[in-house]
Amino acid sequence: MAHQSGETWKEKGGAEGNSSRVNTIVERLRDAQIRSNSPSDFEKAxxxxxxxxxxxxxxxxxPGxxxxxxxxxxxxxxxxxxxDAKTSSSGKISENQINWPSLRDHRQMNQADFVVVVGPDFSGGNLExxxxxxxxxxxKTEELIDLLEAHSRFPFTLTELKDLFKGNGRRTSQLEDLLTQNASRRGFLEQLKVVIEEMQSVQDKLGYFSRDSLAVRERIEELDISPESISHIIExxxxxxxxxxxxxxxxEEADKYILTIKMKDIANIFQQIAAFLVEDKAEKGGTACSASGAESENEIPVEEKKLGTKYFDWFVRGNSVVALARKDNPYEHFCPIEHFRTILEKVVEAFKKQNVISALVIFSLLEGQDLSPERPFKGKAEDYKIRVALGILEIxxxxxxxxxxxxxxxxxxVPLEELEDWINSGEWMKKKGEVSLS
Known part of the structure; x- marks a missing residue:
């Protein structure tokens, strides 16, 4: 969890205060990074x-x-x-601006695990x-800003941020990976909202809802909300x-529930929890409601899906494969190319053993394995990458x-050999795209 200062939730203005604080820091970073005559301002930012x-x-x-x-x-x-903070009026940090032996000394002096140089951008040559x-x-400063803005919407854990500093050189691919994981976690909030809305919708028809009645709802299927996730939300x-x-x-049967509270009141409860956790005075709130009806579960229509994947397009940007999900209000999922290759190899491995596969099959093959050298697969937090790969193969x-x-x-x-040829040819890496939805 994020380190907390002595300010209360009220003093920070809650989420609005977080946004305001980030905006101030971002302005300072962008301004100070090009003012070489006042490097201390960049350090403070x-x-x-x-x-x-x-x-x-x-x-x-x-000094030193x-x-x-x-x-x-x-x-x-x-x-x-x-x-190590580096400023440049030109917006580029050259190799000669960095005292490499000193960075090593600073690391040893402070018994640090990692060293990072932050600057507007970095030139080529031998710097890498x-x-x-x-x-x-x-x-890069803008990469740090991307982290700050994502963190203000849904906080990273320090364990996740630790992964950013593992390895050397530019962190663009790792950053995209981290931001996508963060967006995936933010997606859990959307899942929570959709499940509650579907609870109410089913309840309005049946007078109650069940896990099974929720699991077959079209919106829940579109978001790939698993029965396990539905159970977690109910609990x-x-x-x-x-x-x-x-x-x-x-x-007469188990697994029948009634939603007794409106969405706005659930939101109010979580606001009170946030206020209480940072020692603000919480106000009481919440009203109960119920709904009734007489339809059977079988009378709730479910539209047929045409594709298994929620992705509708994809391309390669930089060092990542980018998949676009949901045509209505689309969003991007990033998967580093090295990770994508590894997953594709597991897909081939799976098809050599059986005729039908799923994300769960590929997940089991990746457990305990590395997605790239010294970068282990992180389990459920990265299962979206498997869905990205399978979705692209379907597209x-x-x-x-x-x-x-x-x-x-x-x-x-297609024949398995044709799939292997597509993977090994590398032609898919030429599918470039520059459009960003962020």
Missing amino acids: LKDAFDFLGFEAELVGG DTDVLLTGNIGQESFKVTV KRADEYSVCLL LLKLPFINGIQEVPNA EGLIKWTGSKRPIEYMLS
């Missing part, structure tokens, strides 16, 4: 930026030492990062080679301090959906 991200950030800045020292305080997994030689991460809303779901009393006509929904399963639509 970086200190505040990393503090906002949850680090214990210390402004050092003395690092500019900013970060501590990620997560128990036995805690780590330290030395930050030197960064690799001295185990230094290169982070969340059953907690005593929410008390938003009750089991139907004296029901390209290489695999086809069997019609199965729980789980979504695929079979080959």
Whole structure:
């Protein structure tokens, strides 16, 4: 969780205060990064930026030492990062502006695990080679700003941010990966909202809802909300301090529930929780409601899906494969090319053993494996990458959906050799795209 200052939720203005604070930091970063005559301003802005991200950030800045020292305080997994702030009126940091041996000394002096240089941008030449030689991460100011803005919407964990500093050189691909994971987690909020709305919709027709009646709803299928996730949301809303779901009393069958609270009142409860956790005075709120009806579950229509995937287009941007989901209000999912290749290899491996595969099959093949050198697969947090790969193969006509929904399963639509040729040819890497939806 993010490191908290002494300010209360009210003093920060809640979410609006977070946004205002980020905007101020962003303005300072953009202004100070090109003012080489006042490097301390950039150092102070970086200190505040990393503090906002949850680090214990210390402004050092003395001669012979690092500019900013970060501590990620997560128990036995805690780590330290030395930050070297580089300004340039031209907007580019050259190799000669970086004292590489000093960076190594700063790391040893502070017993740090990682070193990062932050600047407006970095020139070519041998800079990348030197960064690799001295185990230094290169982070552009705008990339840090992307992190700040994403963090203000849905906080990163320090464990996630630690991964950003692993490895050397530019962090563009790793950053895109991290931002996509963050967006995927923000997607859980959308899932929560949709499930609650569908609870109400089913309840309005039946007088109650069940896990099974929710699982077949079109919107829930479109978002790939699993039965497990539905169960988690039900259990969340059953907690005593929410008390938003009750089991139907004296029901002949188990798994029948009533939603007893409106969406706005659930939102109010979470606002009160946020205020209480940062020692603000919470106001009481919440009203109960119920709905009734007489239709049977079988009378709720479900439209047929035409494709197994939710993705409708894709392309390669930089070092990542980008998949576009949902034509109405679309969003992007990034998957580093190296990770994409590994997943495709597992798809081929799976088809050599069986005729029908699913994301679960590929997931099991990736468990305990590396997606790229020294970069292990992180399990459920990255299962969207598997769906991206399968979706792209379906879009390209290489695999086809069997019609199965729980789980979504695929079979080959071309000979396996043709799929392997498509993967190995690398022609897919030429599918470039520049349009961003962010």
